[in-house]
Amino acid sequence: MQGDGGIMDVKTEIELNRGLLDFIQASPSVFHVIDNLKKRLEEGGFAECREKDCWKLQPGGAYYVIRNDSSLIAFRLPAARKPEEGCPFQGYHIVAAHSDSPTFKIKTRPEAVTENRYVRLNVEAYGGMILSTWLDRPLSVAGRVAVRREDGGLDTRLVNLDQDLLVIPNLAVHMNREINNGYSYNLQTDMLPLMGLLPEKGPESEEPARPSPQGILLREVARELGIAPEDILDSDLYLYVREKGRVAGRRGEFLLSPRLDDLQCVYAGLEGFLSAVPGQYANVLAVFDNEEVGSGTRQGADSTFLEDVLLRVQDSLGYGPSVYRQLVADSFLISADNAHAVHPAHPEKADPTNRPVLGGGIVIKYHGGQKYTSDALSAARMRLWCERAGVPCQTFANRSDMMGGSTLGNISTAHVSLRSVDIGLPQLAMHSAVETGCGRATAQAVAAFEQFWRE
Ligand code: CO
Numbered sequence: 001m002q003g004d005g006g007i008m009d010v011k012t013e014i015e016l017n018r019g020l021l022d023f024i025q026a027s028p029s030v031f032h033v034i035d036n037l038k039k040r041l042e043e044g045g046f047a048e049c050r051e052k053d054c055w056k057l058q059p060g061g062a063y064y065v066i067r068n069d070s071s072l073i074a075f076r077l078p079a080a081r082k083p084e085e086g087c088p089f090q091g092y093h094i095v096a097a098h099s100d101s102p103t104f105k106i107k108t109r110p111e112a113v114t115e116n117r118y119v120r121l122n123v124e125a126y127g128g129m130i131l132s133t134w135l136d137r138p139l140s141v142a143g144r145v146a147v148r149r150e151d152g153g154l155d156t157r158l159v160n161l162d163q164d165l166l167v168i169p170n171l172a173v174h175m176n177r178e179i180n181n182g183y184s185y186n187l188q189t190d191m192l193p194l195m196g197l198l199p200e201k202g203p204e205s206e207e208p209a210r211p212s213p214q215g216i217l218l219r220e221v222a223r224e225l226g227i228a229p230e231d232i233l234d235s236d237l238y239l240y241v242r243e244k245g246r247v248a249g250r251r252g253e254f255l256l257s258p259r260l261d262d263l264q265c266v267y268a269g270l271e272g273f274l275s276a277v278p279g280q281y282a283n284v285l286a287v288f289d290n291e292e293v294g295s296g297t298r299q300g301a302d303s304t305f306l307e308d309v310l311l312r313v314q315d316s317l318g319y320g321p322s323v324y325r326q327l328v329a330d331s332f333l334i335s336a337d338n339a340h341a342v343h344p345a346h347p348e349k350a351d352p353t354n355r356p357v358l359g360g361g362i363v364i365k366y367h368g369g370q371k372y373t374s375d376a377l378s379a380a381r382m383r384l385w386c387e388r389a390g391v392p393c394q395t396f397a398n399r400s401d402m403m404g405g406s407t408l409g410n411i412s413t414a415h416v417s418l419r420s421v422d423i424g425l426p427q428l429a430m431h432s433a434v435e436t437g438c439g440r441a442t443a444q445a446v447a448a449f450e451q452f453w454r455e
Pocket of ligand 1 (some may be wrong): 159261262291337338
């Protein structure tokens with residue numbers, strides 16, 4: 001970051017990882033991710049543009065747009081050019097990452113009572129997680145609620161029930177001798193978290209009125225927000241893992257944390273974005289929701305969000321649609337989503353010749369069928385940015401006989417057709433409740449993104 005005296009005030013690897021783990025802990029739901037990005041951007045002097053308002057952008061200005069409280073696009077424009085140059089800047093330099101992670105969504109009317117005592121919450125999977133990792137550990141609830149206002153309107157409130165509230169207990173090995181032989185967890189029966197116990201029933205005659213189990217969770221949410229339960233009209237609530245992320249390994253090589261995919265890229269993107277002053281290009285940080293469920297929502301990468309924002313930038317600066325196309329033609333997207341390192345217990349699962357490891361640098365991802373957008377030219381440009389930033393790169397490809405995952409790049413470029421590369425930071429145990437990431441990678445990503453955004 002630029003210090004007071006204009007001296008580069010570079011954050012150390014330790015400071016960056018501490019910041020990352022604090023950011024993840026403060027972001028238990030996708031809505032909190034965006035709220036925390038918004039706070040950092042506001043501190044950095046960025047102004048909010050609301051989609052329903054008229055925008056009056058200025059060259060040199062710094063802005064952000066939020067859609068659905070769960071996706072965000074921030075942009076910083078270069079200083080003014082002379083009108084005879086025909087367009088306001090050279091193009092866009094965009095880093096995209098995703099705000100969501102696999103979790104469990106709490107269904108409407110969630111309370112389910114067993115044995116007249118146990119209160120569990122009815123949940124469904126959001127994304128594809130390693131189910132077993134969610135059992136036998138403290139969990140809680142976070143998300144957003146729609147609240148009735150006194151004037152009859154609606155407010156959105158974020159909520160985090162910041163306590164060890166829930167657990168999904170395993171069945172004892174004595175009752176499931178198959179548990180170590182590849183047991184298949186059932187989402188509807190095995191995965192409902194236990195929230196508490198109903199009060200014991202007294203003798204019939206003196207039994208006090210027992211509180212209804214329905215609405216227990218909403219009453220907790222209302223208490224947390226200091227409002228009446230009946231003023232909560234609806235909610236988007238999710239489970240989250242309570243453990244705070246930590247640095248581990250003999251020399252602190254590893255990060256153990258929930259949601260490293262993809263909050264490590266989001267956080268590195270934010271740090272690089274805030275510290276880089278644009279050169280000839282407008283800098284853009286795009287953080288999309290719903291990557292884990294295919295991106296096909298109003299706020300996902302497979303929406304018009306990015307296109308809408310970029311089109312409105314030209315409009316607001318007084319340029320027409322052909323300038324938009326001119327700018328897009330000279331723009332670049334780094335699609336940043338964490339990557340699979342070779343697993344020490346299963347090296348055979350990795351491609352025989354492209355074998356990224358933790359600590360080996362930024363991973364450039366390739367796919368012949370173009371699930372990843374990297375090609376010779378885009379990957380070469382990424383390699384140059386990394387080289388100038390002093391950051392090593394490594395490469396990933398799926399084994400030819402294995403289907404890999406997909407990510408944001410090719411979905412996003414279907415809407416805004418610009419040159420793009422897919423990268424990620426190496427990690428193990430992707431989509432586990434606690435993932436194993438690489439301590440060095442955060443600082444490497446910040447340095448590479450900064451380099452990209454300075455040019
Ligand atoms: Co991801």
